[in-house]
Amino acid sequence: MPTTYPQSLYDRILPQITLLTDRASYVTKFGKQPKPYEPNKPLKRWVDTSASQVSNTTYPAAWNRTLVGTDPTVVAPLTVMGADVVDVNIPGEYAYPQWIVAATPAIGIDVHGITWQISPNTLASEDQANQLAKELSGTAQQAPDSPSPQLFTVNWNGETRRFWTVVVGGKSYDVSSLIRMKYANGVGAPGHWDVSGGSPKWVADPQVVGDGRGPEVPIPIVPLADNEEVYQPAFGAPMVRLKEVDPATPTSASSPDVLAKLDAIQNSLNTIISGLHLA
Numbered sequence: 001m002p003t004t005y006p007q008s009l010y011d012r013i014l015p016q017i018t019l020l021t022d023r024a025s026y027v028t029k030f031g032k033q034p035k036p037y038e039p040n041k042p043l044k045r046w047v048d049t050s051a052s053q054v055s056n057t058t059y060p061a062a063w064n065r066t067l068v069g070t071d072p073t074v075v076a077p078l079t080v081m082g083a084d085v086v087d088v089n090i091p092g093e094y095a096y097p098q099w100i101v102a103a104t105p106a107i108g109i110d111v112h113g114i115t116w117q118i119s120p121n122t123l124a125s126e127d128q129a130n131q132l133a134k135e136l137s138g139t140a141q142q143a144p145d146s147p148s149p150q151l152f153t154v155n156w157n158g159e160t161r162r163f164w165t166v167v168v169g170g171k172s173y174d175v176s177s178l179i180r181m182k183y184a185n186g187v188g189a190p191g192h193w194d195v196s197g198g199s200p201k202w203v204a205d206p207q208v209v210g211d212g213r214g215p216e217v218p219i220p221i222v223p224l225a226d227n228e229e230v231y232q233p234a235f236g237a238p239m240v241r242l243k244e245v246d247p248a249t250p251t252s253a254s255s256p257d258v259l260a261k262l263d264a265i266q267n268s269l270n271t272i273i274s275g276l277h278l279a
Contacts, residue, residue, distance in 0.1 A: 006239040009063050009230065012221040016050040019219070023092040035087060036094040036188075039208050042215040044089040051085040062218035063230075063238075073230040073238045078218050089217075091210030096186025099179070105157035111150065118154060123161035124175040132178055136193055136200055138168035140175070168200060178202075 013019065020026050026034045051057050062078035064071070106118040129140035143163035145154040164175040181202045182191070190205040224230070229243050 006231075006233075006241045009065075009221060009238055009240060012063070012240060014048075014059070014220045014222065016048055017220055018047045018049055020045050020047065020088060020090065023090050026088060026090065033095060034090055037091050037208060037210050038089055039210060041089050042217050043091070043210075043212070044084070044087070044217040046217075046219055047088060048080075048085050048220070051080075053083045053086050055085075056081050057085045059220035061223040062220045064216075064218045065237075066216050073232050075221065075224055075230055076218070078220060080217070084217075091212045093207060093209050096189040099183035099187050104159050104161065106159040107155050107157065108146075108152050109155060110152040115155075118159075120161075121180070122163060122174075122176050123159070124164045124179060125161050126164070128179060129164035129166060129175045132175055132182075133166045136166060136168045136195065138166045141165050141167055141172065168195060169198070171199070173200060 018029060020029065023034055048057065056079060058077065058079045060077055061075050064074050064076075066072070101120045101123075104118055104120040104123060106123070107115045108118055109115050126140070126142075129142075132138075133140040141164070143165050145163070146152050165172040166175055166178065167173075178200060181200075183189070184202070185191070185204055190207055191202055192205060194201045194203045224240065227243050228240055230238050230240055232238050
């Protein structure tokens with residue numbers, strides 16, 4: 001189907017590119033929320049559904065659209081690095097996942113043989129203990145299974161987590177309690193540790209949601225033909241149109257080679273016509 005002009009740049013977007021207006025549109029399209037907004041990166045509101053998550057991708061042409069500080073009619077090549085091609089960076093609030101503690105098969109056994117279930121909320125892995133120790137500039141220590149083996153023991157039944165503490169400022173703190181404190185607003189929610197009061201306290205930081213303004217990654221489009229150009233109309237978004245031909249600029253129909261051939265044809269016709277008249 002022939003191209004009609006002027007043409008919207010939105011109609012030139014590559015077919016594998018999915019535009020997304022906000023975080024809700026991403027959820028509708030992909031069935032999950034996008035990653036948290038990163039204010040140190042430019043906005044990106046599109047996904048290449050055909051691209052690899054590990055390969056750099058180069059597009060011959062991309063439209064700047066709302067890229068701050070540049071001419072919105074500029075179309076230029078674009079290279080997107082690695083996983084950024086299938087990721088977005090859309091402003092808005094991110095719902096951090098709830099901290100869920102896995103069940104445990106561990107049981108306690110007292111001297112009379114009475115058993116009970118060990119609470120998984122009291123357990124932590126060695127990696128978790130070491131990570132907290134690093135964050136708090138402390139030391140991770142594994143606590144004994146029982147404060148008094150004469151009273152009860154623990155049958156771990158394959159459980160790899162244990163009772164862990166982290167020593168900060170000469171005092172021991174339960175790792176499992178610190179983990180719950182840190183993840184009260186969800187796993188990965190922004191915040192920091194405060195030990196100025198003596199014991200560690202997790203202080204939640206406000207989530208950076210952005211305002212939707214700022215530099216934006218250009219949108220890949222079908223490259224412009226040699227006779228096409230982007231222009232900014234009085235109202236609305238930039239459009240594509242055919243370039244205006246300068247009458248003073250020789251075209252293929254008026255180039256010297258073509259004119260010479262036309263002259264030769266005309267001369268031949270004149271000769272034929274003269275011959276016919278003579279006859």
